[in-house]
Amino acid sequence: MPEQLxxxxxxxxxxxxxxxxxxxxxxxxxxxxxxxxxxxxHYDKDFAQRTGLPDRIVHGALKHALLGRxxxxxxxxxxxxxxxxxxxxxxxxxxxxxxxKGAVTGKRIENGRNLAELEVWxxxxxxxxxxxxxxxxxxxxxx
Amino acid sequence: MTQASIITDEMRAAIGRESEPVAYExxxxxxxxxxxxxxxxDPVYFDPEVARNRGYRDIPxxxxxxxHPVIVPGRPASAVGPxxxxxxxxxxxxxxxxxxxxxxxxxxxxxxxxxxxxxxERQGNIGPMLITTRETTFRNAGGEVVAVLRGTGxxx
Numbered sequence: 407m408p409e410q411l412x413x414x415x416x417x418x419x420x421x422x423x424x425x426x427x428x429x430x431x432x433x434x435x436x437x438x439x440x441x442x443x444x445x446x447x448h449y450d451k452d453f454a455q456r457t458g459l460p461d462r463i464v465h466g467a468l469k470h471a472l473l474g475r476x477x478x479x480x481x482x483x484x485x486x487x488x489x490x491x492x493x494x495x496x497x498x499x500x501x502x503x504x505x506x507k508g509a510v511t512g513k514r515i516e517n518g519r520n521l522a523e524l525e526v527w528x529x530x531x532x533x534x535x536x537x538x539x540x541x542x543x544x545x546x547x548x549x
Numbered sequence: 550m551t552q553a554s555i556i557t558d559e560m561r562a563a564i565g566r567e568s569e570p571v572a573y574e575x576x577x578x579x580x581x582x583x584x585x586x587x588x589x590x591d592p593v594y595f596d597p598e599v600a601r602n603r604g605y606r607d608i609p610x611x612x613x614x615x616x617h618p619v620i621v622p623g624r625p626a627s628a629v630g631p632x633x634x635x636x637x638x639x640x641x642x643x644x645x646x647x648x649x650x651x652x653x654x655x656x657x658x659x660x661x662x663x664x665x666x667x668x669x670e671r672q673g674n675i676g677p678m679l680i681t682t683r684e685t686t687f688r689n690a691g692g693e694v695v696a697v698l699r700g701t702g703x704x705x
C-alpha cells in the first residue's frame with residue numbers, strides 16, 4: 407500500500423499516476439460477468455462484425471471502472487471517489503491497452519470535506535482521447 | 550432538409566416517467582468479481598476483515614458497481630425503464646456519471662428507480678442516432694439515496 411495522499415499534497419495541474427490496462431477478450435468476458443452486460447459486441451467477433459464494427463470493442467462502463475480504479479489507487483486507503491463521469495466518444499478495440507490519465511483542476515472544502523476536482527480520460531495506444539470525463543475525490547487532511 | 554422526427558409522441562410522453570423499483574443486491578462475490586474484472590489488487594475489495602479494519606461495514610463496492618438486479622423471470626429485469634430504440638437495432642453506451650452520496654458495501658440491498666430524463670435525435674457519423682438520458686437513483690434499506698447514476702444510451 408503506497409503512502410496516503412493528503413489534501414495538502416495536491417495542487418491544480420497535478421497529474422494522477424497513469425494506469426494502463428490491456429483489455430483482452432478474457433478481460434471483456436470477466437467484465438461481462440462482473441457487470442452483467444452480456445451484449446455480444448464485446449466478446450463475439452462475428453456478432454460485432456455483423457453490426458458493422460471492425461472487431462469486439464471494450465465496454466464503455468469498463469473504461470469508467472478503470473478510471474475509478476486509477477483514482478482509487480491514487481487516493482486509497484483513506485480517500486474516496488465521490489463522483490465519476492465520462493463520455494464514450496471513441497471506441498477502444500479488444501487486445502489494446504486502455505491508458506487512464508487524470509489531472510487536478512481544482513480544490514475546495516465543502517461541509518468540512520476536502521474535495522479535489524479532476525479532469526480524467528482514457529487514451530488508446532495511438533494517444534487518441536477516447537473517454538473524456540470529470541471526477542471528484544475526497545481526501546484526508548494531514549494530521 | 551428536414552426529416553420526420555424519429556421521436557414519437559409516445560416516446561416524448563415517457564420523458565419524466567419513472568420505472569418500477571428494482572432491487573439490486575450488493576454481495577461479496579459480486580464485489581470481488583467486479584474488482585477482479587477491473588484489475589484491482591487492493592485487498593479491501595476482496596477480504597471482509599481488511600475492509601472492516603479500514604472502517605467499512607463489509608467489502609465496499611468498487612467505483613461503478615451498485616450490485617446486480619434481482620432477476621425473476623416475468624418481472625422487470627432491471628430499472629432501465631421503457632424500451633426506446635425507435636426501430637434501431639444497434640446500441641452503444643454514450644456515457645456514465647455516478648455520484649456517491651454514501652458508501653455502498655456488500656450486504657446492502659439497494660432499491661433502484663430509473664427516470665427517463667431526455668430523448669434527443671442527432672445525425673452522427675454512424676447515421677441517425679437516438680440519444681436517451683436516464684437517471685437511476687439507488688436507495689438503501691433506510692430509504693436514503695446512496696448513489697445516482699446518469700447514463701446515456703445511443704441507438705442507431
